[in-house]
Amino acid sequence: MKIIKLDAIDSTNSFLKEMAENSIVEDFTVVVAKSQTSGRGQMNAKWEVKSGKNLTFSVFCEFRDLQIINQKSLSYSVVLSIFEVLNRLKLPKLSVKWPNDIMSGNKKIAGVLIENVLKGKQISSSIIGIGINVNQDSFPINLPNASSLKKILNKEFNLDLLLNEIILSLQEKIEILKKKEYSFLEKEYLKVLYKKNVPSMFKDKQNILFMGKIIGVSSIGKLQIELEDETVKEFDLKEVSFA
Numbered sequence: 626m627k628i629i630k631l632d633a634i635d636s637t638n639s640f641l642k643e644m645a646e647n648s649i650v651e652d653f654t655v656v657v658a659k660s661q662t663s664g665r666g667q668m669n670a671k672w673e674v675k676s677g678k679n680l681t682f683s684v685f686c687e688f689r690d691l692q693i694i695n696q697k698s699l700s701y702s703v704v705l706s707i708f709e710v711l712n713r714l715k716l717p718k719l720s721v722k723w724p725n726d727i728m729s730g731n732k733k734i735a736g737v738l739i740e741n742v743l744k745g746k747q748i749s750s751s752i753i754g755i756g757i758n759v760n761q762d763s764f765p766i767n768l769p770n771a772s773s774l775k776k777i778l779n780k781e782f783n784l785d786l787l788l789n790e791i792i793l794s795l796q797e798k799i800e801i802l803k804k805k806e807y808s809f810l811e812k813e814y815l816k817v818l819y820k821k822n823v824p825s826m827f828k829d830k831q832n833i834l835f836m837g838k839i840i841g842v843s844s845i846g847k848l849q850i851e852l853e854d855e856t857v858k859e860f861d862l863k864e865v866s867f868a
């Protein structure tokens with residue numbers, strides 16, 4: 626394992642992607658930056674956090690026989706590794722909002738952006754980007770659902786120590802993934818899934834509101850919501866959100 630520490634970069638994911646394209650990166654290389662000028666989030670969103678206060682890092686992982694169909698298990702291993710470390714810090718009401726937002730109550734504490742390099746039906750390598758809000762004191766008004774460890778637990782955290790813990794935890798979970806323990810990972814993920822089995826209001830992509838409850842994730846990684854008439858509908862990330 627190798628750690629590259631940078632002061633500033635556009636995005637740690639983009640940096641590792643470029644290294645991977647030029648074949649100059651070894652398995653489990655970690656790139657961590659104090660600040661990112663073009664941090665990227667899911668669905669082409671920006672990931673903007675205060676410089677030096679938070680953890681923004683990416684990990685390059687190689688796989689020998691991980692099928693695209695098991696992509697969701699990779700995502701489970703990543704979020705479970707973060708969940709486990711934050712749980713040790715006694716962060717209250719910790720859960721994972723599908724697919725991979727780490728929540729404390731209704732506040733988002735961490736996000737994950739996984740970018741895969743595919744070869745045929747296989748994932749040959751992945752760039753696992755992780756952003757954790759650690760010591761940031763306040764968040765812009767347009768991010769009412771964001772929070773940090775410091776805001777919730779009222780103390781500062783050492784970023785290097787936290788990073789080491791997450792990397793160790795990630796290594797363990799990736800080992801479980803490589804041993805193909807997919808159903809174990811899914812079981813652990815479903816245990817911590819945000820609002821699982823809780824009747825909630827959702828919004829579909831036409832902004833139509835509907836009631837239902839999350840019951841699980843399909844084999845291809847879609848969110849399964851049981852409607853009030855007990856039929857089950859499956860949604861991908863762009864198709865549904867909590868209302």
Ligand code: BTN
Binds near residue numbers: 636661663738754
């Ligand atoms: C999300 O919840 O939208 C995912 C956020 C992922 C942010 C991290 S920060 C480190 C890495 N580099 C990036 O540009 N993005 C990820």
